[in-house]
Amino acid sequence: MLVSSIFLLVISIPARAAPVEPRSLVFMISDGFGQTSEALARAYMQLMDAHWTSPLDPHLVGSTRTKSTSLVTDSAAGATAFACTQKTYNGAIAVDANGRPCVTIMEAAHRKGYLTGLVTTARITHATPAAFAAHVADRDMEDLIAEQLVNSSAVDLLMGGGRCHFVPHDQEGSCRNDSTNLLTSKYNMQSNLNITGLPTMALFANNHMSYEIDRTDQPSLSEMTRSALSALAQTNRAFFVMIEGARIDMAGHDNDPATHLHEILEYWRTVEVVKKFVDQNPHTLLVSTSDHETGGLTLGIDPEYIWHPGFLAKVTRSAETICQKLKRHQEDDMEDSVGEAIKKHLGIHDASESEIDGIVKAVKDAKVCKRAVGNVVSRRAHIGWSTGGHTGADVGLYAYGRESSRFHGSMENTEVGRELANYLSLDLSKLTINMPVVSKRTMFAHTYIDHN
Ligand SMILES: *[C@@H]1O[C@H](CO)[C@@H](O)[C@H](O)[C@H]1NC(C)=O
Ligand SMILES: *[C@@H]1O[C@H](CO)[C@@H](O)[C@H](O)[C@H]1NC(C)=O
Ligand SMILES: *[C@@H]1O[C@H](CO)[C@@H](O)[C@H](O)[C@H]1NC(C)=O
Numbered sequence: 369m370l371v372s373s374i375f376l377l378v379i380s381i382p383a384r385a386a387p388v389e390p391r392s393l394v395f396m397i398s399d400g401f402g403q404t405s406e407a408l409a410r411a412y413m414q415l416m417d418a419h420w421t422s423p424l425d426p427h428l429v430g431s432t433r434t435k436s437t438s439l440v441t442d443s444a445a446g447a448t449a450f451a452c453t454q455k456t457y458n459g460a461i462a463v464d465a466n467g468r469p470c471v472t473i474m475e476a477a478h479r480k481g482y483l484t485g486l487v488t489t490a491r492i493t494h495a496t497p498a499a500f501a502a503h504v505a506d507r508d509m510e511d512l513i514a515e516q517l518v519n520s521s522a523v524d525l526l527m528g529g530g531r532c533h534f535v536p537h538d539q540e541g542s543c544r545n546d547s548t549n550l551l552t553s554k555y556n557m558q559s560n561l562n563i564t565g566l567p568t569m570a571l572f573a574n575n576h577m578s579y580e581i582d583r584t585d586q587p588s589l590s591e592m593t594r595s596a597l598s599a600l601a602q603t604n605r606a607f608f609v610m611i612e613g614a615r616i617d618m619a620g621h622d623n624d625p626a627t628h629l630h631e632i633l634e635y636w637r638t639v640e641v642v643k644k645f646v647d648q649n650p651h652t653l654l655v656s657t658s659d660h661e662t663g664g665l666t667l668g669i670d671p672e673y674i675w676h677p678g679f680l681a682k683v684t685r686s687a688e689t690i691c692q693k694l695k696r697h698q699e700d701d702m703e704d705s706v707g708e709a710i711k712k713h714l715g716i717h718d719a720s721e722s723e724i725d726g727i728v729k730a731v732k733d734a735k736v737c738k739r740a741v742g743n744v745v746s747r748r749a750h751i752g753w754s755t756g757g758h759t760g761a762d763v764g765l766y767a768y769g770r771e772s773s774r775f776h777g778s779m780e781n782t783e784v785g786r787e788l789a790n791y792l793s794l795d796l797s798k799l800t801i802n803m804p805v806v807s808k809r810t811m812f813a814h815t816y817i818d819h820n
């Protein structure tokens with residue numbers, strides 16, 4: 369694949385013409401979060417308060433249709449639909465269905481003088497954030513994405529994980545294939561929340577950030593968001609920031625309901641932070657939606673008309689962490705280790721032989737193991753999953769603040785992107801990006817294996 373020579377011409381120097389009137393935009397993406405995910409987390413909270421509603425509930429204005437050029441999208445095509453207002457093939461990062469790089473609303477906003485930001489709990493080079501400011505044929509080209517993010521300077525504030533793609537391969541903690549050192553760019557590199565001066569890159573983990581349920585020393589999504597909004601607002605310039613609850617999706621892939629739940633609760637806390645900001649800065653619009661549903665989540669399985677959110681309260685670790693720990697244990701003691709883990713981390717004290725066995729058999733393969741652990745909790749809670757991948761379901765669309773009435777009814781993901789562009793007075797069709805066509809990878813189009 370022709371990649372190295374393609375990206376010499378990055379977006380032209382921004383004309384720093386201030387927007388006509390200050391208006392800011394916070395676009396939130398809850399990756400892999402369907403309406404059933406909202407219902408799951410709401411029911412969990414209602415165990416404590418029967419009348420509880422989520423911070424999103426009052427702002428539901430419609431739904432987003434999620435398909436890409438495939439009826440079931442991935443996060444790369446899903447984010448490109450918002451960012452470029454075009455449908456493309458799964459795996460594409462801000463290139464159209466013919467592999468032509470497309471100008472994104474973030475790049476257009478930057479050219480128009482807005483400050484820009486990307487905040488995520490995934491690697492900053494992962495599909496969703498990447499599609500707002502990089503252009504590659506295939507989401508797996510994360511080394512190149514990192515280089516493009518740094519070179520284009522279209523983003524003033526980058527926050528999340530994925531430090532390993534900025535570190536040369538001979539240094540500790542690198543996952544790059546080459547000796548390029550991207551830590552020496554014009555960005556301030558930070559690893560704390562005290563943002564001093566832009567442009568800044570604040571990367572808190574080598575890989576994805578911790579799941580909320582496992583989190584110890586890293587900042588949460590709501591903490592990053594508070595810090596990002598305050599750094600952007602301090603400049604007195606209008607801004608556009610994309611904030612992603614990235615790992616709601618990953619927990620869905622693992623069919624791990626408690627981890628999915630805690631990612632959602634943290635996303636909601638983040639929504640609260642943004643709503644407060646909008647209340648104090650009424651020139652700001654908040655839009656929240658998802659790129660797609662993940663897991664085919666079902667509340668209630670045969671034969672009963674009930675499900676039991678209480679089982680989720682007892683879980684204290686993600687299936688991912690449980691499986692990583694189990695893998696380090698002796699194989700001949702595995703039954704005991706699994707029994708202990710189920711007690712300690714899933715809060716189940718009467719595990720059946722088949723529940724233990726299901727995990728013991730799966731320990732060797734991380735992916736199978738995570739689903740086996742998730743399955744034990746799901747079955748007890750009467751939660752079903754129809755897939756370890758994505759589904760073609762519509763997802764909720766939420767809007768709050770200035771001109772939120774732009775968003776209503778059943779909208780294509782591309783229409784959502786177009787309204788975001790209209791709100792910022794950006795005309796993407798008038799802008800060009802000076803990059804050659806990239807050859808598209810075809811293998812990926814219809815499989816989710818190892819992809820989110
Ligand atoms: C990024 O910029 C450096 C220095 O100008 C250049 O050597 C490199 O090829 C650029 N990379 C990309 C992907 O544009
Ligand atoms: C790194 O190099 C290996 C071996 O050449 C290759 O298989 C892999 O795809 C490369 N990874 C990236 C991110 O370029
Ligand atoms: C943040 O950084 C500034 C400048 O370096 C410093 O004066 C301030 O004390 C720091 N605040 C915190 C909470 O660390």
Ligand SMILES: [Zn+2]
Nearest residue numbers: 400617819820
């Ligand atoms: Zn996914």
